[in-house]
Amino acid sequence: MNLNEKQEIAKNTIEWPLLIIAWAWSWKTATLTARVEHMIKEVWVNPWEILCVTFTNKAAKEMRERIWKRLWIHIDNNIYRQKWNLPLIGTFHSIWVYLLKDILNKYDLSELGIDLKKDFIIYDEDDKLKMMKWILTTDLQLDEKQFPARQISYFISEAKNSSLRAKDYSKVVDSYIKEQVQKAYVIYEKKMSENNALDFDDILFKTLQILKNPTILDYYQEKYKYIMVDEYQDTNMVQYEIIKLLASKYRNLAVVWDDWQSIYSWRWADMRNIINFKRDYTEAVVVKLEQNYRSTKCIIDAANCVVKNNKTALEKTLWTDNECGEKIVFIEAPDDKLEASIIAKIIEEKMKESIVIPAKTGIYKNGQDNLIDPRVKHEDDNIATSLELQINKYSDNLILYRTNWQSRQIEEALMSKWIPYKVVWWLKFYDRKEVKDLLAYLKAIFNPNDVIAFKRIINTPSRKIGSRTLEVLDIYKDNFSLPYFSILENVEEIDDLNNGAKSAVKSFFNLMLNFRETATRTEVAELLQYIVDKLDYKSYLVDEFWTEEAEGKMDNIKELINLATNYNWMWPLESISQFLEEVALVSDLDSVENDADYVILMTIHTSKWLEQKRVFVAWVEESIFPHIRSLENEKELEEERRLMYVAMTRAKKELYISRALERFHFGNYVRNPASRFIKEIPKELITNYEFWILKLI
DNA sequence: GTAGGACGGATTTTT
DNA sequence: TCCGTCCTAC
Numbered sequence: 001m002n003l004n005e006k007q008e009i010a011k012n013t014i015e016w017p018l019l020i021i022a023w024a025w026s027w028k029t030a031t032l033t034a035r036v037e038h039m040i041k042e043v044w045v046n047p048w049e050i051l052c053v054t055f056t057n058k059a060a061k062e063m064r065e066r067i068w069k070r071l072w073i074h075i076d077n078n079i080y081r082q083k084w085n086l087p088l089i090g091t092f093h094s095i096w097v098y099l100l101k102d103i104l105n106k107y108d109l110s111e112l113g114i115d116l117k118k119d120f121i122i123y124d125e126d127d128k129l130k131m132m133k134w135i136l137t138t139d140l141q142l143d144e145k146q147f148p149a150r151q152i153s154y155f156i157s158e159a160k161n162s163s164l165r166a167k168d169y170s171k172v173v174d175s176y177i178k179e180q181v182q183k184a185y186v187i188y189e190k191k192m193s194e195n196n197a198l199d200f201d202d203i204l205f206k207t208l209q210i211l212k213n214p215t216i217l218d219y220y221q222e223k224y225k226y227i228m229v230d231e232y233q234d235t236n237m238v239q240y241e242i243i244k245l246l247a248s249k250y251r252n253l254a255v256v257w258d259d260w261q262s263i264y265s266w267r268w269a270d271m272r273n274i275i276n277f278k279r280d281y282t283e284a285v286v287v288k289l290e291q292n293y294r295s296t297k298c299i300i301d302a303a304n305c306v307v308k309n310n311k312t313a314l315e316k317t318l319w320t321d322n323e324c325g326e327k328i329v330f331i332e333a334p335d336d337k338l339e340a341s342i343i344a345k346i347i348e349e350k351m352k353e354s355i356v357i358p359a360k361t362g363i364y365k366n367g368q369d370n371l372i373d374p375r376v377k378h379e380d381d382n383i384a385t386s387l388e389l390q391i392n393k394y395s396d397n398l399i400l401y402r403t404n405w406q407s408r409q410i411e412e413a414l415m416s417k418w419i420p421y422k423v424v425w426w427l428k429f430y431d432r433k434e435v436k437d438l439l440a441y442l443k444a445i446f447n448p449n450d451v452i453a454f455k456r457i458i459n460t461p462s463r464k465i466g467s468r469t470l471e472v473l474d475i476y477k478d479n480f481s482l483p484y485f486s487i488l489e490n491v492e493e494i495d496d497l498n499n500g501a502k503s504a505v506k507s508f509f510n511l512m513l514n515f516r517e518t519a520t521r522t523e524v525a526e527l528l529q530y531i532v533d534k535l536d537y538k539s540y541l542v543d544e545f546w547t548e549e550a551e552g553k554m555d556n557i558k559e560l561i562n563l564a565t566n567y568n569w570m571w572p573l574e575s576i577s578q579f580l581e582e583v584a585l586v587s588d589l590d591s592v593e594n595d596a597d598y599v600i601l602m603t604i605h606t607s608k609w610l611e612q613k614r615v616f617v618a619w620v621e622e623s624i625f626p627h628i629r630s631l632e633n634e635k636e637l638e639e640e641r642r643l644m645y646v647a648m649t650r651a652k653k654e655l656y657i658s659r660a661l662e663r664f665h666f667g668n669y670v671r672n673p674a675s676r677f678i679k680e681i682p683k684e685l686i687t688n689y690e691f692w693i694l695k696l697i
Numbered sequence: 698g699t700a701g702g703a704c705g706g707a708t709t710t711t712t
Numbered sequence: 713t714c715c716g717t718c719c720t721a722c
Contacts, residue, residue, distance in 0.1 A: 056712080093712050125711085144717095200712050266710065403709050405713085459699095466699045501698080585712065605710045627709060643710080665713095 007031045010254075010287045011038050014045070014226070017247075017281035018254040023318040024303075024649040025294035025611065028256050029063060032228060035254070036087060037070040039226065047071075050087035051224040053243070055231040055264075057091055057586050058609050063230075064089045088224070092239055093200060094585050096207040097122070099220070103210060112213050115193045116206055119577060121443055122584035123192070123199045126431070127452045128153060134455075135187050138474065140180065147180055155181040156188060160201040161236050161268040163208065165189070194481070195449045204238045211245045221249040228254045232277070233261065236268035240276060251281065260307050263605060263643050265635070292318050294611055294652050296325025302655075302681045303648040309680050310638045328648075328655045330678065331689040336663035340413035342689065343399060343616050343658060347599060348417050350614065351392050394420055397599045398612035400647050402625040407601050410618060420598035424606055430583055434541065434553040435560055439583060441531050442524070445515045446576045448485030451477070461540035463508055469501045485512070524575040525564035532557060604647045615651035617644075621659045621672035644677040656689075 003011060007027065010020050011034045022028040036052070039045040054060040067087065088095060103109070104118045123131065132149040136142045155178065159169055166185040173182050192199070198206065211217045227247050229235065232255035235243070247253035257274055265271075278284070292300055300320050333339035399410055407423050414421045430436070437460055443453035459465045476494055477487050488509040491502050511534070519527055532538070537557070541550040563583075567575035600612075619625060625644070630636035648655060657678060662671050678686075 091712065203712085263710075267712075405708075408713090462700080464699070468698055498698085603710065629709075639710095 003027075003031065003034060004291065006287050006289055007034070009285070010289075011035045013254070013285045013287075014039055014043050015252055017251055017284035019277060019281075019284045019286045020254065020256045020289060021286065022256050022258045022289045023292060024258070024261060024646070025292045026289035026318075027293055028258070028289060029059070029066070029230070031289065032230065032254075032256065033063060033066045033070065035228070036067050040071065040087075045226060046085075047087050048085045049223065049225040051095070051227045051246075052087055052089040053095060053227070053229045054089070054091055055234050056609065057094070059230060060090045060094070062609070091585070092235075092242075093203050096203050096242070097581060097585065100203070100207060100210070103216060107216060109210065112210070114206065114209055116198075116210075117196050119447065120196045120198055121447050121450060121580060122203070123197045123452065124430075124584055125200070126436070127197075128199045130452050130455070131191060132156075132184065132188065135184055135191065139187050140183055142180060147177065152181055152184050156185050157201050158268065159185065160205045161238055163205070163238060163241070191451070195451055196447060197450065197452075201238075204236075204242065208238050208242050208245075211242060217245055218249075220246060225250045226252045228256075230256045231261075232257045232273065233259050233271060234264045234267075234269040235273050236270050237273075240270070240273045244276075244280060253281065260642055261608065261646055263608070263639055263646060265639055290318055292320040292322070292649075294322075295320065295649055296322050296653060298325045298327060298685050299648060299651050299655050302328055302685045303645050305682055305685075306648065306677055306680045307641060307645040310641050311634075312638060326654055327687040328657060328681065328685055329689050330686050331656060331658035332674070333658060333660045334662065336409055336660040336665075337413070339618065339658050339660040339663075340410045341416075343410060343618065343656070344413040344417045344419060346616075346656065347394070347397050347414075347419055350397075351394065353392055394597045394599045396613040397616070398607065398610065398614070398650060399599060399601045399616045399618060400604050400607055400650065401601075401618045402604060402627060402643075404603055406619055406624075410601060414599060420596075422596075422598045422600055424600060424602040432553070432556055434537075434556055437537075438528060438531065438557065438560060439580065441515065442528070442576055442580055444485075444512065445519050445527075446573070446580065448483040451484050454484045454488075458505075458508055461535060461537065463504050465501065465504050465508065469497060469505065472496045472501075473505070485509075488512070519572060519576060521572055523564075523568045523570070523572050524579045525561050525568060527572070527576070528557075528561045528564055532561075604643050607650050608646055611650055611652055613652050614654040614656070615647070616656045616658065617647045618658050619660075620644075620657050620675040620678055622675055623672050625675055626677070641677060644675075658689075 007030075010018060010031050014035075020028060020031065032052070036050060039050065040047050052060075052063060054063060067089070071086075073086070088098075090098070100116070100120075101118075104116065104120075109116050129149050132153045133144070136147055136149055136152065137144065159165075159172070159181075164172065166182070166189040169178075169182045169185050173179055192202065211220065224246060227243065229243060243253065255277060257277075259271060259274070262269060262271055295303075297320055300318055300322075304318055331339065331342055333342055401407065401410070411421065411423065430439070437457060440453040440456040443450045444457060447453070455470065458470070472494060473484075473487055473491075475496075477484060480487070488505055491497065491505040491509065494502070497505070514534075515527075515531060518530055522530065538550070538554060541553050544550070545553065564575075564579055567579050570578060602610075604617075623631065626637055626640035630640050659672075659674050659678070662669055
């Protein structure tokens with residue numbers, strides 16, 4: 001790949017702070033990759049002193065693959081299988097978990113007053129909510145409707161992301177609800193530490209606390225002398241502080257900034273971090289990458305026009321050398337069903353075309369893989385020099401929407417036309433009941449303190465242990481402050497339980513004992529299989545669900561076990577711990593065959609790292625997109641607008657934007673006006689969908 | 698004390 | 713529409 005002049009500057013600025021201001025598809029990842037290659041091959045930087053932080057696992061994986069390829073290394077993607085002498089590349093969360101484990105092997109943190117023990121486990125959003133609910137109802141005895149767990153944990157998350165610990169929270173208490181938040185926070189902190197668990201916020205927050213220790217900080221400053229952060233506009237305060245500490249000694253920090261693509265303020269991403277960066281590194285070299293190598297001129301112009309309605313955007317222009325391309329097609333369907341059908345219809349029609357296009361010399365294009373899916377290897381962008389036969393593929397099509405549940409209607413339309421599709425739903429796999437059940441078994445086996453996991457499985461499959469028994473166990477747990485597992489062991493001595501309950505709990509305890517014993521000599525994949533067999537989990541599923549559904553669930557379990565075989569080479573207990581960590585932090589599943597050809601459906605947020613020849617943005621209506629909860633707030637509205645910008649710039653050649661005049665929504669017919677974002681696209685760049693085609697449907 | 702059915706309410710985005 | 717909670721029957 002040939003870098004342009006500005007990309008060259010970025011590549012060659014090594015021993016100096018660097019700010020890369022990038023726009024959609026300006027090859028920022030390629031530039032970063034080239035920079036790493038340059039550092040290692042020409043500047044002779046030690047590869048293991050390089051730290052690359054990305055925002056998602058997909059991005060990390062892609063970057064790893066690109067860099068490994070440049071360095072002629074063949075290696076898989078597991079962070080623990082990265083050799084010690086290679087750059088460390090990962091998300092904020094995966095890197096800090098890796099480093100926290102490293103730290104816990106070297107230091108005793110209790111001496112530093114930090115409450116974190118070895119073999120901690122990670123609580124996902126769901127575990128966290130369960131914990132919060134439990135605290136609110138039993139410890140604080142609050143009315144759930146008045147104090148929803150979700151809202152309270154949101155306040156706590158906010159506190160953690162502004163470096164506020166529970167004991168300091170009283171400073172910001174200014175209302176009755178925050179008083180309750182404070183109480184909940186204190187108990188939450190205590191319970192999490194008893195369970196030896198970290199939630200996503202804790203991973204970052206604890207890291208920051210630990211790095212404030214000069215000895216530990218110095219060790220990691222020396223270890224990672226060259227730091228790069230992609231998607232810097234999406235970092236929050238705690239992440240900023242961590243990076244600041246690590247980079248403060250050698251000041252070799254490179255960040256990539258793209259404020260037009262900042263769509264994560266709800267995760268406390270703080271755009272002020274760019275001001276902080278400029279203040280901390282006044283000497284920084286600033287490089288602007290403004291040329292877009294992907295989309296047609298028409299699409300880029302339209303996207304520019306939309307985002308320029310944001311008052312807070314800096315004055316800047318994305319431009320391209322690419323051809324003008326076709327106008328954006330606006331579909332205004334009579335109703336929601338037709339909207340979905342038209343999209344399906346267009347895809348069907350496009351599949352019938354097979355065209356020969358002369359690829360222009362000098363135009364960059366993707367090689368044979370113009371699949372957007374990062375699971376498929378991207379060839380670096382080759383220069384096409386000859387005529388080429390272009391065959392339409394289902395995978396040329398990407399359908400985007402604002403929220404996950406919107407996929408259903410489109411799925412139905414695609415199904416009725418026998419169009420293969422795949423919904424990319426990040427959390428879906430690990431959110432499934434059967435997967436969560438089995439993971440909870442693993443967690444409970446691995447960590448006898450994990451109350452949340454125990455509560456999930458103690459009566460799954462049903463063992464006649466109900467809410468009353470659980471309540472009694474809770475009381476005993478609080479009174480004796482023993483691990484949950486020990487309470488179960490001593491259940492005989494609990495007078496408040498009748499004999500039936502006692503023996504039910506006892507047999508559950510014996511089962512878990514058996515699992516724990518098995519776990520010491522069996523790798524995680526085999527252990528999972530053993531658990532499934534021993535529980536007769538299959539019959540349980542068949543009893544609970546329709547046969548078809550149960551079979552689907554068994555397939556998911558197979559997939560889970562299959563995934564676990566990746567850890568067969570480790571020691572049994574280690575394999576459990578690593579596996580649990582991966583499933584907590586990696587939310588999508590690499591189970592898709594590379595040569596599969598299907599239409600891809602996903603939310604706009606998920607699509608941020610993708611591109612596609614033909615993109616459909618559906619449901620572009622006021623109060624859906626922009627989302628109803630952002631209409632009142634100028635700042636949030638601007639974020640929605642940036643989201644529209646992201647959606648539009650996913651398209652390389654063809655962009656369709658659709659809406660319905662009337663749709664069936666929550667049991668009612670609703671009529672939303674067309675989204676303001678559509679009106680912000682200049683008329684000359686847009687054309688209406690021709691409805692006579694409807695007759696063909 | 699537990700399991701299963703009826704009813705009511707709430708719906709962003711992800712590590 | 714789906715999910716979770718409450719209530720009643722066993």
